[in-house]
Amino acid sequence: MQELKVQPECIPCFFRQVVIALKDSPLENKNKLKIMQECLQEVSYQQLERTPAHATTFVHRRVRELLGYDPFLEKKKKFNQIALGLYPELKKIIASSNEPLRTAVRLAIAGNVIDFGIFAEIDIEGELQKALSVDMPFEEYEALEEAIIRNNEILYLLDNAGEIVFDRLLIEFLQEQNRKVIAVVKGAPVINDATMEDAIEVGLTEVCKVVDNGSDGIGTILEWCSESFRETFSEASLIISKGQGNFETLSTAEKNIFFLFQVKCEVVAAFIGVRKGERLLIGTNTLREHLYGVPQVK
Amino acid sequence: MQELKVQPECIPCFFRQVVIALKDSPLENKNKLKIMQECLQEVSYQQLERTPAHATTFVHRRVRELLGYDPFLEKKKKFNQIALGLYPELKKIIASSNEPLRTAVRLAIAGNVIDFGIFAEIDIEGELQKALSVDMPFEEYEALEEAIIRNNEILYLLDNAGEIVFDRLLIEFLQEQNRKVIAVVKGAPVINDATMEDAIEVGLTEVCKVVDNGSDGIGTILEWCSESFRETFSEASLIISKGQGNFETLSTAEKNIFFLFQVKCEVVAAFIGVRKGERLLIGTNTLREHLYGVPQVK
Numbered sequence: 001m002q003e004l005k006v007q008p009e010c011i012p013c014f015f016r017q018v019v020i021a022l023k024d025s026p027l028e029n030k031n032k033l034k035i036m037q038e039c040l041q042e043v044s045y046q047q048l049e050r051t052p053a054h055a056t057t058f059v060h061r062r063v064r065e066l067l068g069y070d071p072f073l074e075k076k077k078k079f080n081q082i083a084l085g086l087y088p089e090l091k092k093i094i095a096s097s098n099e100p101l102r103t104a105v106r107l108a109i110a111g112n113v114i115d116f117g118i119f120a121e122i123d124i125e126g127e128l129q130k131a132l133s134v135d136m137p138f139e140e141y142e143a144l145e146e147a148i149i150r151n152n153e154i155l156y157l158l159d160n161a162g163e164i165v166f167d168r169l170l171i172e173f174l175q176e177q178n179r180k181v182i183a184v185v186k187g188a189p190v191i192n193d194a195t196m197e198d199a200i201e202v203g204l205t206e207v208c209k210v211v212d213n214g215s216d217g218i219g220t221i222l223e224w225c226s227e228s229f230r231e232t233f234s235e236a237s238l239i240i241s242k243g244q245g246n247f248e249t250l251s252t253a254e255k256n257i258f259f260l261f262q263v264k265c266e267v268v269a270a271f272i273g274v275r276k277g278e279r280l281l282i283g284t285n286t287l288r289e290h291l292y293g294v295p296q297v298k
Numbered sequence: 299m300q301e302l303k304v305q306p307e308c309i310p311c312f313f314r315q316v317v318i319a320l321k322d323s324p325l326e327n328k329n330k331l332k333i334m335q336e337c338l339q340e341v342s343y344q345q346l347e348r349t350p351a352h353a354t355t356f357v358h359r360r361v362r363e364l365l366g367y368d369p370f371l372e373k374k375k376k377f378n379q380i381a382l383g384l385y386p387e388l389k390k391i392i393a394s395s396n397e398p399l400r401t402a403v404r405l406a407i408a409g410n411v412i413d414f415g416i417f418a419e420i421d422i423e424g425e426l427q428k429a430l431s432v433d434m435p436f437e438e439y440e441a442l443e444e445a446i447i448r449n450n451e452i453l454y455l456l457d458n459a460g461e462i463v464f465d466r467l468l469i470e471f472l473q474e475q476n477r478k479v480i481a482v483v484k485g486a487p488v489i490n491d492a493t494m495e496d497a498i499e500v501g502l503t504e505v506c507k508v509v510d511n512g513s514d515g516i517g518t519i520l521e522w523c524s525e526s527f528r529e530t531f532s533e534a535s536l537i538i539s540k541g542q543g544n545f546e547t548l549s550t551a552e553k554n555i556f557f558l559f560q561v562k563c564e565v566v567a568a569f570i571g572v573r574k575g576e577r578l579l580i581g582t583n584t585l586r587e588h589l590y591g592v593p594q595v596k
Contacts (some may be wrong), residue, residue, distance in 0.1 A: 008317050008334055012310040029305055041339070
């Protein structure tokens with residue numbers, strides 16, 4: 001089993017991410033270009049034998065170091081507030097659903113799809129309706145449902161600020177089913193990924209135990225995580241994993257993981273064999289058989 | 299008057315171009331990534347105080363050097379043949395037009411718009427109809443017509459292989475009006491820009507005098523061109539310039555130039571103040587007033 005490796009197509013994307021990180025900076029273009037050139041240097045010396053998430057972690061570290069601040073801090077606060085504004089409506093949708101777990105799962109994936117940065121321009125009602133009705137190529141809903149029934153504890157790997165309000169709703173539902181959820185945030189800022197500050201901001205810390213993974217790695221790069229998180233991870237019998245970064249970095253992990261995310265680029269789409277933009281709910285068992293030809297354990 | 303400078307958004311685009319250059323190479327991804335890393339180094343050390351065309355020239359040089367061959371050679375031959383297949387139909391369209399000059403100019407711009415790489419999938423009839431009817435924000439047709447009447451000699455800066463078949467048709471029309479055209483190709487291969495080989499392939503050398511500019515620079519970077527070309531350029535009283543690269547590198551040239559091209563990126567679109575994808579026919583006089591506030595010489 002081989003994890004997804006950096007592809008040539010990833011390189012321009014790395015620098016699109018730097019452009020986004022620098023977009024709202026008051027720096028002159030000349031100085032933005034200098035930061036970009038430092039990042040070019042950074043990537044030019046990397047081994048590039050791991051996942052794109054791994055490689056871009058170094059890039060985003062360099063950007064924060066050179067800027068001297070976290071360029072996503074304000075955006076994350078804004079995204080959390082936007083998503084919190086949707087909370088009452090989302091809560092109602094789940095409460096009135098015939099299949100509240102499926103609805104909560106689909107909404108949690110919607111949280112990964114919605115770009116809170118363009119929120120003012122998007123049709124949120126349409127987006128939520130789409131989330132509830134759109135086809136998903138691997139909707140392993142029954143397998144997830146069974147796994148939840150069989151496991152009292154669930155480790156829940158969060159992804160972005162804003163999105164975590166949608167996760168809070170799924171976590172609330174799981175806790176109402178007497179499941180104990182431990183939610184995981186990043187140990188330090190990286191892109192718009194949720195940290196403890198974000199978890200507190202959206203009230204998640206009042207809903208369940210929240211721990212940080214001790215790392216600023218994109219996704220979950222276990223060797224960079226704290227020992228305490230690695231223990232928690234290793235002991236988990238069921239993991240719900242949000243977002244493409246966690247998918248990239250955990251696709252070969254020998255754990256019982258359900259990945260909930262939108263496929264955001266052609267490279268990951270080609271790796272899985274689906275189309276860019278698809279929403280997935282796929283467990284490691286099926287994933288392994290599908291990607292690596294490893295037979296499913298029944 | 300300041301020429302367009304490299305913007306942060308250009309950096310990812312430079313590397314998208316490298317991905318395209320390497321796409322059909324039989325190299326393993328690992329080796330493609332090594333070439334990309336060499337290009338990252340290249341750009342990380344550049345001054346980046348000139349046009350994007352200038353900066354990418356170094357990138358494409360490095361790619362050819364590391365590959366050991368011109369990655370666009372076969373594509374250019376293919377594009378020439380595809381475009382030659384359209385020649386009879388294009389000739390008829392111009393011959394039957396009430397405004398043959400305008401039609402030939404619009405088709406020459408269409409040659410800059412059509413992506414011959416996806417030719418099999420495009421609706422060429424629809425594309426040609428669109429070329430003849432679409433709105434163009436600066437269609438300085440009358441000014442061009444007058445300039446052609448006033449000048450017996452026209453220097454015609456070509457852009458891409460394939461596209462040059464469309465240019466041949468405009469050049470044929472100009473020569474039928476007893477205008478002497480000198481067409482200019484690149485002095486050495488760079489991306490899919492036309493060289494003397496391409497001009498011969500599409501029969502352009504039988505239609506008019508064709509000279510090369512002595513350079514592998516993207517666009518027309520005068521200080522890199524041969525002395526003989528610089529003389530020709532300096533003596534020209536009317537220049538028709540094809541493509542965005544020539545626009546980038548000649549927007550501040552103190553010459554009587556009409557630029558015919560499609561705006562292919564947001565950076566150039568923002569520089570001119572039009573939308574990406576627009577087709578332009580704009581002369582230096584209007585351009586200067588519009589971009590730099592330099593009054594028009596009437």
